[in-house]
Amino acid sequence: MSPFLFWIFALLTLIFGAAVVINRNPVASALSLVMSFLGLAALFMSLNAYFIGIIQVLVYAGAVMVLFLFIIMLLDLRAEEGRQINWLASAAGLAVAIILLGQIFSVVRHFTIAHKAFPPLPGSTIDDVRNIGAALFGNYNLPFQIVGVLVLVATIGVVLLSKREPR
Amino acid sequence: MITLGDYLIVSGILFAIGFAGVMLRRNLIIILMSLELMLNAANLSLVAFSRFRVDSSGLPNYNAQVFVFFIITVAAAEVAVGLAIIVALYRTRRTTDVKNISSLKF
Numbered sequence: 001m002s003p004f005l006f007w008i009f010a011l012l013t014l015i016f017g018a019a020v021v022i023n024r025n026p027v028a029s030a031l032s033l034v035m036s037f038l039g040l041a042a043l044f045m046s047l048n049a050y051f052i053g054i055i056q057v058l059v060y061a062g063a064v065m066v067l068f069l070f071i072i073m074l075l076d077l078r079a080e081e082g083r084q085i086n087w088l089a090s091a092a093g094l095a096v097a098i099i100l101l102g103q104i105f106s107v108v109r110h111f112t113i114a115h116k117a118f119p120p121l122p123g124s125t126i127d128d129v130r131n132i133g134a135a136l137f138g139n140y141n142l143p144f145q146i147v148g149v150l151v152l153v154a155t156i157g158v159v160l161l162s163k164r165e166p167r
Numbered sequence: 168m169i170t171l172g173d174y175l176i177v178s179g180i181l182f183a184i185g186f187a188g189v190m191l192r193r194n195l196i197i198i199l200m201s202l203e204l205m206l207n208a209a210n211l212s213l214v215a216f217s218r219f220r221v222d223s224s225g226l227p228n229y230n231a232q233v234f235v236f237f238i239i240t241v242a243a244a245e246v247a248v249g250l251a252i253i254v255a256l257y258r259t260r261r262t263t264d265v266k267n268i269s270s271l272k273f
Contacts, residue, residue, distance in 0.1 A: 006169050010177045017181050017204055021188035026196055033200050040207055043177070047218040048227060052210075052235050059239055064203070064246050071250045072196060075257050093190030097183045104179030114172030118218055123225030132236065135229045147240050154244035161251040164258075 006046060013039035026072045030065060037061045048125040051132050174215035182208035195256075195263045199249050206242050210235045 012035065019032035037060045044053035108114050125131075136144050181204060188201025217231035257263055 017184045047214050049214045097187035101183040108172050108175045117168050119221050135233050140233050158247050158251040
């Protein structure tokens with residue numbers, strides 16, 4: 001992948017990711033999150049992970065974000081306007097995030113293999129759905145079935161949680 | 168030339184943005200969205216490492232991609248349960264602001 005495209009999609013992901021946090025209107029935040037996920041899907045595809053990229057678009061940008069927007073509309077949330085900001089708490093939160101960022105930067109800088117380019121890929125990754133499926137049903141069969149149980153539990157839990165309690 | 172470190176730095180910045188969102192915002196739904204950003208930052212570095220480790224068969228290491236698949240599945244379940252909890256909370260307390268939900272605060 002050309003460096004130009006990489007930086008375009010990386011900037012798209014990061015700018016819209018920051019917009020999620022900065023926007024005051026929850027609907028605008030949710031739509032920024034969709035754009036951020038689309039940029040991230042493009043980055044996944046640039047790493048030859050086509051299946052993960054498509055799953056990212058379908059599950060995150062599709063299903064999860066529709067769920068978020070649905071709940072925002074259902075609760076009828078307004079933009080937080082005219083609220084006083086607790087500057088001390090905000091500055092402390094931002095400082096912790098910046099310290100974390102500095103630590104990540106220093107770890108990556110001292111990580112020697114991080115300065116190497118990606119090795120060439122001799123095999124064809126065009127059928128990586130088949131390869132991931134083979135790994136999923138071979139080596140990872142038990143975790144896969146446990147995740148199935150987890151999704152079932154989540155479904156039942158959501159139904160129970162959203163049932164109105166009889167008075 | 169794009170190195171592994173570039174992807175890791177993008178992933179790190181995205182994680183820090185999500186973390187700042189969790190620390191700074193007070194709306195529960197935005198906090199949940201920032202959590203999703205952090206999960207996706209982890210996914211990005213996993214996929215970058217998967218592409219970096221080319222196996223002897225000439226394919227990327229698929230173990231990391233299977234891991235990402237599991238993370239996406241669990242995150243989808245987590246969002247569903249989290250939003251159901253927020254709706255139940257809104258029904259009883261009429262708010263999604265964490266400042267007004269401090270009964271358990273020490």
